[in-house]
Amino acid sequence: MDDFYKEYILDHYRNPRNFGQLESPDATFEDLNPLCGDRIRFDLSVGPDGRVSDVRFSGKGCAISQASASMLSESLKGATLAEVARLGQDSVLENVGIGISPARMKCAMLGLKVAKSAALGTLARWPDEEGAEPQST
Amino acid sequence: MIATADLRAHQIARDFPLLRQPTSRGKRLAYLDSAATSQKPQAVIDALVHYYTHDNANIHRGVYELAERATDAFEEARAKVASFINAAEPAEIVWTRNTTEAINLVSFTWGLANLGRGDAIVCSQLEHHSNLVPWQLLAAKTGAELRFIGVDGDGLHMLDDLDAKLRNVKLVALSHVSNTLGTIAPLDSIVPRAHAAGALVLVDGAQSVPHFPVDVRALDVDFFAASGHKMCGPTGIGFLYAKRRLLETMPPFLTGGDMIREVGYETSSFNEIPWKFEAGTSNVAAAIALGAAVDYLASVGMDWVADHERRLTAYALRRLAAFEPRGLVIYGPPRTVDRSGVISFNFADIHAHDLASILDTEGVCVRAGHHCTMPLMEKMGWPATARASFYLYNTEEDVDQLAFALEKAATIFRL
Ligand SMILES: Cc1ncc(COP(=O)(O)O)c(C=O)c1O
Numbered sequence: 001m002d003d004f005y006k007e008y009i010l011d012h013y014r015n016p017r018n019f020g021q022l023e024s025p026d027a028t029f030e031d032l033n034p035l036c037g038d039r040i041r042f043d044l045s046v047g048p049d050g051r052v053s054d055v056r057f058s059g060k061g062c063a064i065s066q067a068s069a070s071m072l073s074e075s076l077k078g079a080t081l082a083e084v085a086r087l088g089q090d091s092v093l094e095n096v097g098i099g100i101s102p103a104r105m106k107c108a109m110l111g112l113k114v115a116k117s118a119a120l121g122t123l124a125r126w127p128d129e130e131g132a133e134p135q136s137t
Numbered sequence: 138m139i140a141t142a143d144l145r146a147h148q149i150a151r152d153f154p155l156l157r158q159p160t161s162r163g164k165r166l167a168y169l170d171s172a173a174t175s176q177k178p179q180a181v182i183d184a185l186v187h188y189y190t191h192d193n194a195n196i197h198r199g200v201y202e203l204a205e206r207a208t209d210a211f212e213e214a215r216a217k218v219a220s221f222i223n224a225a226e227p228a229e230i231v232w233t234r235n236t237t238e239a240i241n242l243v244s245f246t247w248g249l250a251n252l253g254r255g256d257a258i259v260c261s262q263l264e265h266h267s268n269l270v271p272w273q274l275l276a277a278k279t280g281a282e283l284r285f286i287g288v289d290g291d292g293l294h295m296l297d298d299l300d301a302k303l304r305n306v307k308l309v310a311l312s313h314v315s316n317t318l319g320t321i322a323p324l325d326s327i328v329p330r331a332h333a334a335g336a337l338v339l340v341d342g343a344q345s346v347p348h349f350p351v352d353v354r355a356l357d358v359d360f361f362a363a364s365g366h367k368m369c370g371p372t373g374i375g376f377l378y379a380k381r382r383l384l385e386t387m388p389p390f391l392t393g394g395d396m397i398r399e400v401g402y403e404t405s406s407f408n409e410i411p412w413k414f415e416a417g418t419s420n421v422a423a424a425i426a427l428g429a430a431v432d433y434l435a436s437v438g439m440d441w442v443a444d445h446e447r448r449l450t451a452y453a454l455r456r457l458a459a460f461e462p463r464g465l466v467i468y469g470p471p472r473t474v475d476r477s478g479v480i481s482f483n484f485a486d487i488h489a490h491d492l493a494s495i496l497d498t499e500g501v502c503v504r505a506g507h508h509c510t511m512p513l514m515e516k517m518g519w520p521a522t523a524r525a526s527f528y529l530y531n532t533e534e535d536v537d538q539l540a541f542a543l544e545k546a547a548t549i550f551r552l
Contacts, residue, residue, distance in 0.1 A: 004494075005491070005495070005549045005550070010549075010550065010551070014486070035506075036490055036505075036506055036521065037506065037507060037511075037520060037521060038490075060520055061488065061490075061520075062488035062489075062490040062491045063487075063488060063491045064490075064491065101494065103494075104490070104494060107490065
């Protein structure tokens with residue numbers, strides 16, 4: 001887990017990219033991780049071509065949640081909302097690399113969950129739980 | 138050189154098998170999260186195994202020898218807990234699952250029967266959710282008003298306006314020790330004034346009875362709640378102490394088997410105290426093992442436990458203070474006499490969860506987050522804190538390991 005806190009992660013934590021809020025976003029969503037209280041909001045603007053033209057995120061929380069959201073924000077421009085809604089956990093894991101302990105996986109996924117929720121217009125599932133078999137009872 | 142007290146703690150640590158277990162990275166374990174749950178001595182583990190190996194039978198109803206043995210052990214454990222907190226008699230101890238259930242018992246029975254519009258319940262601003270949410274719901278159901286004794290920036294109770302707060306009060310419900318800041322509530326000044334105002338006093342003892350001698354009669358509290366798992370006992374068992382005359386007049390809580398005297402199709406009458414409040418089969422094994430935990434603590438001596446934790450907390454505060462120039466902030470009462478062995482802190486701009494993850498890689502277990510005191514965190518303006526908490530088996534070596542791991546965090550975050 002200590003190898004996770006690489007230079008570029010700390011840089012995104014301390015200097016988050018696309019941080020802030022949009023005046024009148026076309027899509028927006030805010031959610032929190034009730035386990036730790038981390039909170040993230042994503043605002044998306046969509047251009048006439050149907051693709052994301054501007055992105056802002058805001059929130060507070062640990063280095064993992066904030067850096068993951070910052071890096072994700074850099075990859076959303078140019079995508080359609082349908083594409084954003086379809087993003088899977090790999091889109092975050094590729095950015096943040098390996099080494100996240102299971103206990104901290106939700107921190108890494110919070111930003112993606114919120115961005116997908118904004119694109120869907122409704123609360124999305126946790127990306128790391130998607131595709132999992134429904135729990136049999 | 139290891140001081141004598143620390144030497145004793147090293148010996149005590151050998152009674153706790155889990156503490157000998159290295160982490161998956163091969164690090165020595167420095168368990169600094171006893172405020173969440175304590176580790177268990179071999180004697181407690183043995184008591185559980187012994188019960189299931191030799192004495193297991195359902196209690197109270199059996200007439201055969203085995204059932205009698207189980208019943209005797211169960212009631213003997215109750216007597217041990219009663220004498221550990223100096224209750225007048227074992228019948229004043231009701232087994233519950235934990236502190237939370239004990240508090241809910243009071244809220245649902247005594248509370249619903251005695252509170253109404255115009256009455257007030259007084260808590261403090263640093264209550265654990267367990268000693269807050271039940272009173273919020275009780276207030277909503279009865280129309281009673283919920284008030285709070287304020288705490289200052291150091292987490293110390295502010296008693297200036299206490300008499301005004303106590304107007305029309307029926308219940309004062311306070312945690313003895315804050316699980317977030319370690320603050321020891323000034324019960325000596327609050328309890329007599331609460332009684333004078335006509336209120337009963339409930340004390341959430343989850344963080345006190347494991348750590349220093351508690352005498353419920355000297356404190357003169359009416360209700361006292363605690364959890365076995367924080368005092369070397371197993372999970373799934375806790376207790377409520379209440380004065381006999383209160384238990385006798387309170388309506389039952391959960392209902393069904395065991396808590397009855399006579400049952401007809403239409404109506405029933407209820408058992409004597411304490412069994413009136415123990416519906417269904419109890420966690421017999423855990424109760425008996427909590428008895429073993431109490432024996433263990435008594436054999437070590439609660440005065441020693443309290444002294445040891447005070448010394449270790451003072452040592453830890455000194456070691457942590459060395460990081461203050463690099464941005465470490467310690468929360469809670471500045472004077473060690475006002476606090477128990479709990480230290481909340483933050484380190485520069487490292488989020489508490491990140492800090493706890495890094496400390497974990499060095500074998501150091503601390504908790505990070507809101508510690509089930511969200512209103513307090515909100516009031517103080519702390520999104521989260523890291524918390525180290527100590528117990529009888531912790532040593533200066535554990536604190537040194539914490540300091541070493543903090544150095545590592547400082548290096549990673551370039552502080
Ligand atoms: C002060 C305080 N009250 C109540 C509780 C709740 O204890 P339990 O979860 O065992 O019911 C805790 C435990 O964290 C506590 O620290």
